[in-house]
Amino acid sequence: MFGYRVPAPDEAMLISGGRAGRNGAPFRVVTGHGAFILPVFRKVRFLTLAMCEAEVSETCVTKQGIALNVRSVIAFKVGNDAESIINAGQRFLSDQDQMSTLTGRIFAGHLRSIIGSMTVEEIVTERQKLAIEVLDGSKAEMxxxxxxxxxxxIQSIDDMNTGYIDAMAAPHTAAIQRQAQIAQAQATQAAAEAQQESERxxxxxxxxxxxxxxxxxAEVDRAQAEAGQAGPLSQAQAQREVIAAQTELAAREAELRQQQLVAEVVRPAEADAQRVRILAQAEAERMKIQAEAAASHDRVALDRMLIDQLPQIVREAASGLSGANVNILNGADGLGEIAAGLVGQGLTILDAVKKNLSTSTDETGIQQRRLPEKPGGTDA
Structure with missing residues (x-):
């Protein structure tokens, strides 16, 4: 809009002409908004409200008479209130760069005054205190x-090569150096111990x-050795099993052969021997019977007939025994029992025949003894 002006956020617009400003100021202050300016009748100027900087490098003499070169930096600006803007506008509106120059001079004077009341030690060790006292001393003038x-x-404090600050710092420097050397030795020792511990x-x-x-x-070697021996061991084990099986088979074959020999040789031999014994017993019995028959005249014919028949009976029984497939459980004793049984049976038969014959003979004798009486009767 024609004639309408707006100040920047960090500026104050000063309008002169027309009615006077606040507190009799020759201009009206406008900040944060615009204003309509009548051309020709009004004049507008702008005052910066931005931050400004001033550097001060001043040679000051301390309370001890020692000259120090002190360098400092001041950050300042025009106040935000209307009174501060009016005061700064009346002094610096035409040449606003003068604000830094004037501020530096004001602070240089207060800096010399305050440093003159302090010692070098206080200035060096209490810089914040120095800055606060300079600010407080210059606040009213600003x-x-x-x-x-x-x-x-306070950026730097220099004794201009007098060596005072260095001498003042020498004990502290020596103590710090000692502490640094001790710390270095301890660090070296700790490093050596750490190195030794690391090596251990x-x-x-x-x-x-x-x-x-x-x-x-060792475990791998043992496993490899066991694996290498597994084949021969298994082969040896298999061979042992084969030998054991062959041994068992041979034992079974020997036992079977022994049984075959017993069945084929021993038992027939035992049967023959038993047959011979049976024949001998029969012969002895025959001789006995012959003796008994010789003693008894009446029974001679009968006994001889029995005696003649008895060996034949026994011989037949023995022949049947030698040709028979008989399983003998107890060897020669079993054969003896069988032969004895045959002889006993023959003797039993013989006894029965004798008894029958004796009975018949007795009856015949009785009859014979009675027969002679018939002829007498017959003769009669």
Whole structure:
């Protein structure tokens, strides 16, 4: 819009002409909004409200008479209130760069005054105290010209090669150096101990690793040896099993052969021997019977007939025994029992025949003894 002006956020618009401003100021202050300006009748100027900087490098004499070169930096600006803007506008509107120059001079004077009341030790060790006293001393003067100080920083303090600050710092430097040397020695010792501990740990780890590797190698070698021996061992075991089976088979074959020999040779021989014994017993019995028959005249014919028949009976029984497939459980004793049984049976038969014959003979004798009486009767 024609004639309408707006100041920047960090500016104050000063409008002169027309009615007077606040508190009799020759201009009206506008900040944060615009205003309509009548051409020709009004004049507009802008005053910066931005942060400004001033550097101060001043040679000051301390309370001890020692000259120090002090460098500092001041950060300042025009106050935000209308009174500060009016005061700064009346002094710096035409040449706003003068604000830094004037601020530096004001702070240089207060810096010399305050340093003159302090010792070098206080200045060096209490820089913050120095900055606060300079700010407090310059606050009223800065307010009169519409400026406010945000900060004051003491950048450096130099004794201009007199060596006072170095001498003052020498004990502290020596103590610090001692502490540094002690700390360095302790650090070196700690580093050496740490190195030794690390070497010990490495050696211990290497030892354990070697032990584990040796154990692992021994286990691998043992497994390989066992694997290498597994084939021969299994083969030997198989051979042992084959030999055991062959031995058992041979034992079974020997036992079977023994049984065959017993069945084929021993038992027939035992049967023949038993047959011979039976024949001998029969012959003895025959002789006995012959003797008994000789003693008894009446029974001679009968006994001889029995005696003649008895060996034949026994011989037939023995022939049947030698040709028969008889399983003898108890060897020669079993054959003896069979032969004795045959003889006993023959004797039993013989006894029965004798009894029958005796009865018949007796009856015949009785009859014979009775017969002679018939002829008498017959003759009669």
């Amino acid at each position: 307010a009169k010209i519409g400026l406010t100080v945000d900060s004051l920083q 740990n490495q050696a211990e780890y290497a030892r354990k690793t070697a032990v584990v590797q040796a154990a692992y190698k």
